[in-house]
Amino acid sequence: MRWNKISDAVVRRLPLYLRVLDQAVRDGDKRLMSSQELGERAGVSPALVRKDLAWFGEFGKQGVGYEVAYLRDELLRILNLDKVVNLAIVGMGALGHALARYSMDRYQRDSYYQLRVAALFDADPEKIGEQVGNLVIQSVDRLEEVLERERIRMVVVAVPASAAQEIVDRCVRAGARAILNFAPVHVTAPEHVYLAHTDLSLELERLAYYLED
Amino acid sequence: MRWNKISDAVVRRLPLYLRVLDQAVRDGDKRLMSSQELGERAGVSPALVRKDLAWFGEFGKQGVGYEVAYLRDELLRILNLDKVVNLAIVGMGALGHALARYSMDRYQRDSYYQLRVAALFDADPEKIGEQVGNLVIQSVDRLEEVLERERIRMVVVAVPASAAQEIVDRCVRAGARAILNFAPVHVTAPEHVYLAHTDLSLELERLAYYLED
Structure with a gap:
């Protein structure tokens, strides 16, 4: 590996x-x-x-x-960025939204990075169907189907902590190879999948350490 | 130190x-x-x-x-989280907004972490005055004044790359001791200030490395 x-x-x-x-x-x-x-x-x-x-x-x-x-x-x-890399974002709360807009903005203006936000998912019926940039939020029920069909192997997980492990498991079964988890919880994936954790609250909490002289 | x-x-x-x-x-x-x-x-x-x-x-x-x-x-x-730590967010684009809502949500529901979002800033006149949670976005012209008055020593910088170094310098002059920079650019601060960099695009770009077998 x-x-x-x-x-x-x-x-x-x-x-x-x-x-x-x-x-x-x-x-x-x-x-x-x-x-x-x-x-x-x-x-x-x-x-x-x-x-x-x-x-x-x-x-x-x-x-x-x-x-x-x-x-x-x-x-x-x-870095495998010489060919198009399709990316999905699961969980379209405030953070998922910001990640989607940020990534669409950065990677569509910039021809050298071939990262493309290709699918957005949420479980909330009120969010499904909502337009974000050039994409429409899809039901998370269709996660596996869409990942497989669109050959999406990179997934950003921005769901609540309680749902994170289940979503990671489902992404793995659907062929994801690199997962970036933003949920504030420790999740696991099989060895052949690269799982990274970026937890904004952890960043903020550790930062306070350096306030003391 | x-x-x-x-x-x-x-x-x-x-x-x-x-x-x-x-x-x-x-x-x-x-x-x-x-x-x-x-x-x-x-x-x-x-x-x-x-x-x-x-x-x-x-x-x-x-x-x-x-x-x-x-x-x-x-x-x-x-971690210095046994006493209240006031935090400012500078730059209220999509990312700054998400960071504000995420932090307000996490740290006001949770009595054990004493991190509090205490001030929000932007340079855009259209954003100044907008309400986010219990706060109103203030003009970045008032950055130094507010940081000093509210004794805010922890700052999250979510401004465009071109403005990041100037904002960091101004925060440092106003007494900031711990800064978390989200702008996609390398910035510097004096040694007595702890400066961390969390760049979401770097996270995504390095993730693609692991897609290849």
Whole structure:
């Protein structure tokens, strides 16, 4: 399994590098970039930039730097963002709505990232049928059917804690391979599925730790 | 500075433990909990639970386990959540709105966490004056004045990338000590301020990495 080879911490930094490189390509002012500059702009030390990228190949030349457009394209490929990735959001409360609008906004304006919000689900009859961007919220009863038909393998779960494990299980059965859980509860998935947890309340609660001198 | 002593990874797990313990106190069915059970319910190995908690004192007894209510109260104290923490959100786009509603919902229903959303800001005249929960969105021109007057030291930044560094700088000057940045850009703060970055697009982009077998 791919995710046993390279640590999650390394993978987490790749989109940061990609963003800096992509901006440099757009600005069109730079063909080469040193690990020093890439690191500064990404908020990572130059040594760590070199170490992270070395996991995936030899991209830079000592004293010359990285070819900006080439490295950007390689990172897109490594992150599987060189081909269209369809994404579903389950749970269209305040957070699900914001995630949907945020992602639609970010990924439809930006041709380099091929992430596309492809389906939205909720269990509430009052929400089903509601339009969000170019999509209509569908009944969660149709989750498996739609994931399979649209070959959606990436799912964002923004349902209440009590429903999260059931939704994750159903996504897994329908072929999901990468799941980002926003529900404030610990859920599990089989080993072949990558399950990440982003809990906004955990972020806020840990932040208070740093208030004390 | 407090955050040099104990690693961020340890601090990140404390709210997870707190949540499990708090639930056990509410359920009222348990006076003691083993590191095994605490770990299972938090999604962390028992050895790591013991190691994490040992940073802060001797909370458990070998073969007996942790006193649930006592450890919960200690974690609240360690995380500074035993006293009211006022929080401001700057930037009331889709994400800021969702963060505000989510936090208001979570922290006003729940008496154990003393996090309170105390102020909302935006630069858009159309948004200023709008009611969100029990608060009214204020002009970002009043940011420093309000942070200082209300002694708000924790700020969530959900503004566009182009405005993020300026907002962080202004929060720092007004006394903020812990800042959570949601803008998709690398920003910096002086050493005495704890600055964390939660970028939803980075989460999504790295997730795609795991789609390939």
